[in-house]
Amino acid sequence: MVQQLGQLPMGWLLTALLVFVVTTGFSVGRIRAERYLVSGGHKFHSRGNYHGYYVAMWGLLPTLLIAAVYVLFSQTAVFGLLNSELPEGFHTLSKAELQSYLEAVAGAAKTGGYAGADRIFATVTSRFLELSGSLKAATLAAMILSAIGGIAYARRKVAPDFRARLKVERGAEAFLFLCAAIAIATTVGIVASLLYESLRFFAQVPVTDFLFGTRWNAQTSAEFGALPLFFGTFMIALIAMFVAAPIGLFAAIYLSEYASVRTRRYMKPLLEMLAGIPTVVYGFFALLVIAPGVRAAALGINSLLINIGVTSEPFLAAQPTSALAAGLVMGVMVIPFVSSLSDDVINAVPQTLRDAAFAMGATKSETIKQIILPAALPGIVASMLLAVSRAIGETMIVVMAAGQRARISFDPSTDLTTITVQIVALLTGETQFDSPKTLSAFALGLVLFLVTLGFNLIALRVVQRYREKYE
Amino acid sequence: MSNPPETSLQSEKALKRLRRRRAADMRFRMYGLAALGFALFSLVFLITAIAWKASGAVTYHVVKTDIVLTPERIAPDGNASPEEITRNIEGFYTLVRDDLFARFPNAGDSLAVRQDFSALVDRLAVLPLARRVARHPSLIGQTVTVEVPVSDDVDLFLKRSSPRSVPFRIGTGAQLSSGQDDSMVLTQPDLASVRATLTALGEQDGVPSVFVTSKGAVARLSDLGDQTATFELLAGDVADFEGTPLKGLIVTVPESRRTISDLQIAWALALRSEGVIRRVPHTSLLTRTDSTYPELAGSLAAIVGSLLTMLVTGMVAIPMGIFAAIFLEEFAPKNRLTQLIEVNINNLAAVPSIVFGLLGATLLLGTFGLPRSAPLVGGLVLALLILPVVIIAARAALRAVPPSIRSGALAVGASRMQAVFHHVLPLAFPGMLTGAILGMARALGETAPLLLIGMVAFVAEVPSSTTDEATALPVLIYSWASNAERAWEPMTAAVIVILLALLVIMNVIVVMLRRKFERRW
Incomplete structure (x- = not known):
């Protein structure tokens, strides 16, 4: 019986129950209010609907809380209970093995129980079903009881001079605030989780070794010197900015100062399409088209140099995946990040400055170079910073086209690895949350987060100052 | 009459400076245009490169043939459950493969040849057929038309994308005669284009393979003399080549360096010329799920x-x-x-x-x-x-x-x-x-x-x-x-x-x- 409860489809039940509670609460409140109206001609402060909303609110609040707690913690709770009941033999298993065993149990339970030959597994599965069945039943019962309690409490409040609308509006405002606060919660969640895991990592590997060590070998052994990763990230972002900075800036200048309104209207969205293409598509393009091209060019340079006798050894590494290929494509990807914001700030430069320059007899290019660009410089710098931050945090292009080897080399045709590549490499596939190998990914993530945050904060501050200056 | 007095703004020097400034202005404008052009070019290049690549997956090659679902092969013990039928992929696969193999009576029956032939179609390709039969057990014993994708190597070859192949034609002037050991000899063939291609390719580590096809038959060039060309028959008979213009194909990559053998190429070409292998829209890309075999995978x-x-x-x-x-x-x-x-x-x-x-x-x-x-x-x-x-x-x-x-x-x-x-x-x-x-x-x-x-x-x-x-x-x-x-x-x-x-x-x-x-x- 309890086992069968374990197979209740909780997702649907919870949703249905919540919908039921809301509709019931609303009708209860509204009917009660209307009864008053019909019976005695009282003058109500709030309309009947608001009394309905009020009661529904009181019914929903506790049930929703219970449901949320259930959704978030039920699996952990059942696993914990089951874990404490498992015989001694299981505790010799490593944590990860135990976890995957429990997940297999949960999977079997989901498909309606286990009917195979493994008796221990069958017993564990049925016990799992019993436990989760009782938990489910208890949750549902608690939800129903709390809904009844909440509705009953709120129903008693319904009265002619009860200010239901104000209460409902206050509740709604609190809800709106909660939604806005999710943004803060996300940041706090990011910082907390990265910090927590990083501290666990730094308990095993000294911070200085991580930041200044030059040997990175996280996959196989325990060498966690992340300097080569920082170097690779920096190098590829630099190549990207060599492409994106001039092209983005000149495109912005052309669009805002030279192009006709018509051209501008069509060109700007086209340019911004570059930012809308998924990065995995850029990665594929880099891997398939650009990387072989870079390799061929590097091989050509090699044989040229050998032929004219400058060197006898191949000068460039000419790897199948290379920093240059990833950097070039990433540069194309961040062009719109430079051009869009630069375009905005150039447009924000007051027309009077331009007119004054023209009146002095300056040509257009002189006006741009000597008046507009200096005036717009802070904003342009900010756009570059945002683009750099985007390039540093970009993942898929480098994962697909930059390579896996951690090293410090200034040869652009060699394969370099970046922070993001290593995070992906460390966290895909089998992950154990205790090994320094996995934890190092979070330390890398923390560095990435802090660096990009720094760039963003500076850029946003600069833009804000700049806006204030001209508004 | 005299010219208006030259002011300092109209002097030779001033005009020269003005020209220089205007040129600089023009250059600056061109930089902007070039930057915009580069960005747009990148966008267009990216999209065309991907669309061009994707065009290779719009169609693919399938084997379409009628097979008899003999009960002995599919459900050996007579009364099989749907699960057992679905699991018996080997049985369905053998049916399809043997049906195709029966078209090549001259191929011999050695294990190596059979294994080579099996690589034309991957085993898992018959899974949809097995599922269909499991759903409708009444089909057992009847003749059904099946459509199974050919393996990715064959598909790529037939699409001429890998290994690369160059087509050619042989004029009708040549005379055909039967040689010894399943071979045929062409006398005075017009093979100038083949010679040219072969010379252009030069000696890599191995020679390119040259095939001629006609109806259901395929032969491979084994000896190219001054006046005669000897071909080794890989599929079909010498008679198939008579009276029709010969079409040929040079596969530029030597056999040792590719994943598809000459025999497989011959079979694939023969099956295609008989209409058994045909090119169809690649709808399975949308209707199937992931697979380790590219031709069976879908999204x-x-x-x-x-x-x-x-x-x-x-x-x-x-x-x-x-x-x-x-x-x-x-x-x-x-x-x-x-x-x-x-x-x-x-x-x-x-x-x-x-x-x-x-x-x-x-x-x-x-x-x-x-x-x-x-x-x-x-x-x-x-x-x-x-x-x-x-x-x-x-x-x-x-x-x-x-x-x-x-x-x-x-x-x-x-x-x-x-x-x-x-x-x-x-x-x-x-x-x-x-x-x-x-x-x-x-x-x-x-x-x-x-x-x-x-x-x-x-x-x-x-x-x-x-x-x-x-x-x-x-x-x-x-x-x-x-x-x-x-x-x-x-x-x-x-x-x-x-x-x-x-x-x-x-x-x-x-x-x-x-x-x-x-x-x-």
Whole structure:
């Protein structure tokens, strides 16, 4: 019986129950209010609907809380209970093995129980079903009881001079605030989780070794010197900015100062399409088209140099995946990040400055170079910073086209690895949350987060100052 | 008459300087144009390169033949359950292979030849047939028409993409005679083009293979003399070659360096000329799920996975983002907390997406124990990722509604909440929606966070709920792009085209919404 409860489809039940509670609460409140109206001609402060909303609110609040707690913690709770009941033999298993065993149990339970030959597994599965069945039943019962309690409490409040609308509006405002606060919660969640895991990592590997060590070998052994990763990230972002900075800036200048309104209207969205293409598509393009091209060019340079006798050894590494290929494509990807914001700030430069320059007899290019660009410089710098931050945090292009080897080399045709590549490499596939190998990914993530945050904060501050200056 | 007096501005020097300045102006303008041109060229180049690659996956080659579903092979013990029938892939495979093999009576019956022949069609290719028979057991014993994809090597060869092959024709002047040991001799053939090609290729490590085909027969050049050319018959008879113009094919890569053997090429060519192997639209790309064999793989599971993920993302991010925007724009008191929230949102918009993946891996998978690889988790992570985008767009939409609307509502006695929800929100809604769709488009293309929460697993079943194991379109692109076989390239490009098409549709909706509801106050 309890086992069968374990197979209740909780997702649907919870949703249905919540919908039921809301509709019931609303009708209860509204009917009660209307009864008053019909019976005695009282003058109500709030309309009947608001009394309905009020009661529904009181019914929903506790049930929703219970449901949320259930959704978030039920699996952990059942696993914990089951874990404490498992015989001694299981505790010799490593944590990860135990976890995957429990997940297999949960999977079997989901498909309606286990009917195979493994008796221990069958017993564990049925016990799992019993436990989760009782938990489910208890949750549902608690939800129903709390809904009844909440509705009953709120129903008693319904009265002619009860200010239901104000209460409902206050509740709604609190809800709106909660939604806005999710943004803060996300940041706090990011910082907390990265910090927590990083501290666990730094308990095993000294911070200085991580930041200044030059040997990175996280996959196989325990060498966690992340300097080569920082170097690779920096190098590829630099190549990207060599492409994106001039092209983005000149495109912005052309669009805002030279192009006709018509051209501008069509060109700007086209340019911004570059930012809308998924990065995995850029990665594929880099891997398939650009990387072989870079390799061929590097091989050509090699044989040229050998032929004219400058060197006898191949000068460039000419790897199948290379920093240059990833950097070039990433540069194309961040062009719109430079051009869009630069375009905005150039447009924000007051027309009077331009007119004054023209009146002095300056040509257009002189006006741009000597008046507009200096005036717009802070904003342009900010756009570059945002683009750099985007390039540093970009993942898929480098994962697909930059390579896996951690090293410090200034040869652009060699394969370099970046922070993001290593995070992906460390966290895909089998992950154990205790090994320094996995934890190092979070330390890398923390560095990435802090660096990009720094760039963003500076850029946003600069833009804000700049806006204030001209508004 | 004299010229007007030269002023200092018209002197030779001044005019020269003016010319130089105008030239500089022109150059500067050209730089801008060049930059814009480069950006647009990159866009066009990217899209054409991918579309061109994808064009190779629009069609593929299948074997279409009639086979008799003999009960001995399919259900040996007479009364098999559907599961047993489905599991008996070997039986179905043997039926198909033997049917094809029977067309080549001269091929010999050695184990090596049979193994070579088996590589034309992969075993798992008959799985849909097995499932069909398991569903309709009445088919056993009857003749059915089956359509199974040929293996990726054969498909690539027949599409002439790998190994490369060059076609040629032989004029009708040549005389045909039978040689010894299954060979035939052409006297005075016009093989100038073949000679030219072979000389151009030169000696690599091995010689290119030259085939001639006619009806169902294929022969390979074994000796090219001055006057005669000797061909070794690989499929069919000498008689098949008589009286028809000969078509030929030079496969430039030597046999030792390719994955498809000369015999397989001969069989494939023969089957194609008989119409058994034919080129059909590659619909299975949309109707099948992932596979380790490129010709059997499809993107259905990933499409459904993406849709489920988007469902979760949309249900969380859109209402939450809109409500957050309403609070910040309409209700927030100007204090430190709201200022903090504002800075926060702007910063979150620029946090690398992979960091959100880390958050999902620790918080949702680790702390809350939600299932790995599930669209639920992927959707939540992406919802957090696009939340700032939705909020920023929704605030802009709210700001675009003039204050007179609010004042009007307040003046007739509405509460602030009523003014916002009854009057401002309906007017701002189209704008909010466009922002939301753009956010969803961004989420649809995100890959990195999904990798970290394990949505990169190989998924062979179409997910049916948001807690099933699933993958998503961009992740499928990533995992297919990391496969080694050449055949995956066009497939990957085709999936990219599907993804881009979805994104284009979303953007078109945005443009249409803007056109319809755009309003200047």
